Amino acid sequence: MTRILIIGGGIAGAAAALAAHKADIRVTVFEAHPDSGADIGAFLTLASNGMIALAQLDAADAVAEVGFPLTSMRVTSNTGDVLAVTPIGEQTDPLRHYRCIGRAELGIALRAEAERRGIEIVHGKRLTGVDDGTVTFEDGSTATGDLVLGADGLNSTVRHHIAPTSPRYAGQRVFYGYTADAKPDHKPGRIDMIRGSGTAMGYAVSPEGETNWFCRVPETELSVEEIAAGSPDQWREALLPLVRSDATPAADIIAATTDRLMVTNAKDLPEGMPWRKGRMLLIGDAAHAASPATGQGASMALEDAVVLGKALRDLGVTAEALDAYEVLRRPRVEQNIATSARFTAGRTPSQTPPRQRPTPSQDEDLMAQLDWSRPI
Secondary structure (H helix, E strand, C coil): CEEEEECCCCHHHHHHHHHHEEEEEEEEEEECCCCCCCCCCEEEEHHHHHHHHHHHHHHHHHHHCEEEEEEEEEECCCCCCEEEECCCCCCCCCCCEEEEEEHHHHHHHHHHHHHHCCCCEEECCCCCEEECCEEEEEECCCCECCCEECCCCCCCHHHHHCCCCCEEEEEHHHHHHHHCCCCCCCCCEEEEEEEECCCCEEEEEEECCCCEEEEEECCCCCHHHHHHHHHHHHHHHHHHHHHCCCCCHHHHHCCCCCCCCCEEEEEEECCCCCECCCCEECCCCCHHCHHHCCCHHHHHHHHHHHHHHHHHHHCCCCHHHHHHHHHHHHHHHHHHHHHHHHHHHHHCCEEEEEEEEEECCCCHHHHHHHCCCCCC
């Protein structure tokens, strides 16, 4: 029986497992973390196209049980002036609303759904080598499949065996935090974007009153050692001088954030990088990571899973299937890389929408790609 080995049990890997299972292909997921504690930390916005993709995998309901919906966006300037208030995403169907959700929560929900369907997920399996369809793990064990799917993120080990390409620094540090002590102006279901004088910040307040926020800062890249040695107090004190002069809630939100404050470097991968070699294929951030300015990383990974699942269903685990997948996916995801890089360079808030931005359901080509009932 055909078997796919998925390396990485995060968002891309778990979704790809759901898609392969729906295509009646045997799949095993190998996750490096010893338990479900992978992907701790930052929250994300799951866009309507991501929720539409999940619906094709019969997983939208499971994900809608975590996080909270976002239906509008307000953009303000550093002076506090409101620049725009606009709906975001699909408005008529709750299962197509944007969602503010922790990366860990989303991963847990997808893995739980996969396990509920009988998909094998093996934890504590850190990949060390790939030889065509055979993978070797740190503990010395091996596994062999007809396709090795690298869903192991920005610093992918599988990618090293396909195209040893290092992520590029996108020019911004990204701070994330959570606090129940801040009381910023907000409305239920609204995400606020702040065009600060030296930063770009966004925040959303959960129904329980917790403020989820990020702040993008143009600055030199932090080393791995600096990030590891840093503390919430250190990051808070570094951020506050950058926002105090602005007439926005930014300083109050950051000051009220105590222990749950972290930082990462915004990075992406170059367009045109190979995704395939022999019986190996990359998906999600391992293939096409973008800086976080568009907020589309998770949604693009979910789209990947659906399109790949359809290709494998219709064409089998063949070169033709992988060709079809790449032809359909590469233009869209590389446009996202370029758009996100442009937002990052321009220091504009992520997801700042044109007033008449089309919804995913108005994009006929995308809807055809994601519709599981239609051929690839």
